[in-house]
Amino acid sequence: MSGRARILIVGGGIAGLGLRVALRQRGFRPDLIERETHWQPPGTGIAVQPNAMRVLVGLGLNTAMERAGTTIRRWQFRDQTGAVLCDIPLEPLWSRVGPFIGIERAKLHAILRSDGARWRLGTWIVAMDQDSRRVQVTFNDGSTGDYDLVVGADGLYSGTRRLALGPSEPIYGGQMVWRSLSPLPLPEPDSVQFWLGDGCFFGLCPVGSGTYGFANITGPRGYDQVEGRLERLRARFDGFGAAVQDFLTSLERDDQIHCGPIEWVEAEQWCRGRVALIGDAAHAGSPMMGQGGSMALEDALVLAECLQAAPEVEVALSTFVARRKPRVGWVRQQRLAVGETLRLPPAVRNASLRERGWSTFYDRFKLLTAPP
Numbered sequence: 001m002s003g004r005a006r007i008l009i010v011g012g013g014i015a016g017l018g019l020r021v022a023l024r025q026r027g028f029r030p031d032l033i034e035r036e037t038h039w040q041p042p043g044t045g046i047a048v049q050p051n052a053m054r055v056l057v058g059l060g061l062n063t064a065m066e067r068a069g070t071t072i073r074r075w076q077f078r079d080q081t082g083a084v085l086c087d088i089p090l091e092p093l094w095s096r097v098g099p100f101i102g103i104e105r106a107k108l109h110a111i112l113r114s115d116g117a118r119w120r121l122g123t124w125i126v127a128m129d130q131d132s133r134r135v136q137v138t139f140n141d142g143s144t145g146d147y148d149l150v151v152g153a154d155g156l157y158s159g160t161r162r163l164a165l166g167p168s169e170p171i172y173g174g175q176m177v178w179r180s181l182s183p184l185p186l187p188e189p190d191s192v193q194f195w196l197g198d199g200c201f202f203g204l205c206p207v208g209s210g211t212y213g214f215a216n217i218t219g220p221r222g223y224d225q226v227e228g229r230l231e232r233l234r235a236r237f238d239g240f241g242a243a244v245q246d247f248l249t250s251l252e253r254d255d256q257i258h259c260g261p262i263e264w265v266e267a268e269q270w271c272r273g274r275v276a277l278i279g280d281a282a283h284a285g286s287p288m289m290g291q292g293g294s295m296a297l298e299d300a301l302v303l304a305e306c307l308q309a310a311p312e313v314e315v316a317l318s319t320f321v322a323r324r325k326p327r328v329g330w331v332r333q334q335r336l337a338v339g340e341t342l343r344l345p346p347a348v349r350n351a352s353l354r355e356r357g358w359s360t361f362y363d364r365f366k367l368l369t370a371p372p
């Protein structure tokens with residue numbers, strides 16, 4: 001397709017920003033709108049896995065990522081006291097794909113925005129109408145625009161999904177998560193660690209400037225009010241070993257901790273006419289594989305490639321869906337399997353991780369070592 005195609009990207013998260021860079025590299029000049037009035041991704045971290053880094057290499061952003069983050073070489077499962085159940089080297093799996101980087105989310109987003117292109121903040125679509133030639137959108141300020149393609153990269157509660165495909169609510173995944181950043185370095189700063197308890201786990205991931213901690217508890221959906229949150233979190237994990245205690249002790253304020261539910265979206269359709277969904281808007285899942293950001297970036301790259309190669313939008317979108325659905329479906333299956341393992345009685349789960357942790361882990365990720 002010609003670079004003159006009018007493309008609107010809705011949402012300035014990992015998927016939307018990644019798509020914008022990938023399209024600009026191919027000569028397109030998309031518009032991007034973001035609902036928030038300021039760029040404020042939550043003050044937490046993210047594990048950017050090698051298949052995401054492969055996309056970022058293609059976008060020319062890998063050096064900035066490696067400078068701002070920490071290179072992770074091992075993935076560890078421990079019991080809640082800190083005893084190692086399995087210590088998996090990442091090099092044999094990912095050596096031909098790229099590094100595994102832990103980074104603050106704010107820094108990842110800033111790197112994805114660093115191409116100097118413009119965007120419209122505080123903007124969203126209130127109405128959308130399409131025919132065979134164009135999509136006409138009305139923005140919240142009353143202005144309108146005509147586009148050849150609208151891409152909904154607007155996350156779990158995607159307004160684009162609702163406008164194009166009708167109402168569909170995310171599903172509660174049965175877990176609540178508390179996330180925060182500490183300047184405290186992790187004692188073994190080349191590893192991402194999962195400390196497994198009974199019905200809960202605590203994750204620790206180095207992120208360049210310190211450590212990203214995430215506490216995950218299985219149970220009903222709830223609201224944990226900000227006041228007193230830190231004390232409650234410390235009390236809930238007081239049976240955990242030293243690195244978790246040190247992390248929790250290093251936090252000072254309730255508002256350093258972000259709490260929310262794990263939610264899933266499984267949109268059966270990712271496209272309708274000239275409207276497409278990518279990233280969490282199309283297929284958010286539980287973070288059990290740490291692959292949501294990778295899938296968002298792979299979607300962005302593949303969609304840009306399809307648009308460049310195809311003669312028209314409809315062909316590009318059907319190729320995009322055909323290329324992406326099997327891989328995203330594979331990740332969904334692996335996530336469910338990890339969730340089942342973590343729900344086993346601790347003694348059974350721990351024995352299984354000691355005996356087969358490495359090989360199961362490699363099997364879960366090996367398909368993702370091939371390009372998307």
Ligand SMILES: Cc1cc2nc3c(=O)[nH]c(=O)nc-3n(C[C@H](O)[C@H](O)[C@H](O)COP(=O)(O)OP(=O)(O)OC[C@H]3O[C@@H](n4cnc5c(N)ncnc54)[C@H](O)[C@@H]3O)c2cc1C
Binds near residue numbers: 011155177278
């Ligand atoms: C607890 C937890 C831990 C995770 N850990 C990892 C990890 O370690 N590694 C990993 O790869 N993934 C991880 N993920 C998943 C990852 O965060 C998501 O998959 C990823 O952020 C999806 O990016 P996105 O751009 O599709 O959506 P989002 O990040 O949700 O971005 C959507 C953007 O669209 C904007 N927006 C929303 N509605 C509108 C609208 N109507 N109009 C305009 N703009 C709008 C939003 O403000 C936002 O900026 C984790 C997820 C959770 C919940």
